Amino acid sequence: MTIQVELLQAMRYFSGIDAAQLEHIRHLFKEVRCDKGAHFLAEGNYTDSLYFIISGLVKVYKTSADGKEQVLHLAPPGDSLNDVSLYDGGPNAAGMVALTPVVLYAIDKKDILRVLRENPALMMNVIRALAERIRRDSNLLEDLSSSQVLARLAKLFLGRYGGEELTAGLNLTQKDLASLVGSSREMVNRSLKVIEEMGGIRMSRRSVIILDKDVLQKIAEGTVDII
């Protein structure tokens, strides 16, 4: 339950901030542990904390009126969670689930806002982090509206989406993949088969092994015709 300064330094927010300063604020954080599968933050609610991912992987998603889920991001360690509602005062903009066991450091809204105000270097870090996220989101947006499922899946495997490359240990189901690329489970299943036949991946239960990035690259570009 002790908050470690070295772990804080690995967060995007605190990169380049010196240990002495972090030493002063470490007491403001609380460690939170989530089991795999835990929905620890619900869309639409008001949660007055900011979270940092120390370890594990978090799925950030939105659910539409008709129940369809769209994954916005697979957040790896170093990422912050729930920034948006903190800074714009609105409700939580997305839901979060732990895809693996997750360790978070949590800090109260009022505390982090105070710390920020007193620390311009930190604010610049936040600004950069938010800017990177906007770029990522708008790339995803463009992609979702232009390329087709096959290409989107290939891009996913190339690590173009969540920022993290998908590894074998993730244990994502085909349904998960579907909501990552904004499609249906069946479509993902069929597309995976195609990519497998082309030698890009090998499928097995709850995991996909990447075999040939060049093949994926070609599929991602839509250069390939499927017959």
Place this chain on the structure above:
Amino acid sequence: MTIQVELLQAMRYFSGIDAAQLEHIRHLFKEVRCDKGAHFLAEGNYTDSLYFIISGLVKVYKTSADGKEQVLHLAPPGDSLNDVSLYDGGPNAAGMVALTPVVLYAIDKKDILRVLRENPALMMNVIRALAERIRRDSNLLEDLSSSQVLARLAKLFLGRYGGEELTAGLNLTQKDLASLVGSSREMVNRSLKVIEEMGGIRMSRRSVIILDKDVLQKIAEGTVDII
């Protein structure tokens, strides 16, 4: 060509910043005028300026490999442009076109960064502005991947997208509407007819008049079955 402090105060970045401070930095801005239709910022280029919209409307868009355009935002006066590349150091994340004659105030990257560093209140404004944008983008993202064209069009007319309600004076073509909702011109044409028949809008060349928001609301929710 004179930069006016009162106009600066109307920008999201400078809201709540007092006139005396703005007086000190006004000399850093340059006024830029764009004709309607001018593509004044290209995606992928490096442009070391931040822009503020004083008047007019700017279309912010991305173009995919196969030439399809997706509109990210219709930016109204008060908005800043090109923030992302400024803060993350990457190339321009989107292209920009003036949809009307536009007046911008431009400031050099190094200048605005210096001003920011010296002014924590300003930084907090930036953080809030970026957070609002992330929320907007992720709503758009969810929407594009879930609802269908008819519903997306209705939402567009309800002002749920670009943040601004579409007015008659905009002179958008059906092709423009298509790239706003991520669809094709023909599909937009047919959908507009449907909405018109239901009494939600009245169409005329290059403009759409909103007649009945309740009808639009129902269409947006997907409550309506089209026969």
Place this chain on the structure above:
DNA sequence: ATCACATTGTGAAATAGTTCACTGACAATA
């Protein structure tokens, strides 16, 4: 007024993706 051009309207064919319905495979646990 006329010509050229951009915009709009529309049918029909093609396509991508969804949904449904069901089967088989696997894994956990009782």
Place this chain on the structure above:
DNA sequence: TATTGTCAGTGAACTATTTCACAATGTGAT
């Protein structure tokens, strides 16, 4: 080991959307 439940595979019907092709309409420039 039997049972239960989740996950993966797959055909078939259906739906939304795109694409193509072309006609009609309006607009601006000369």
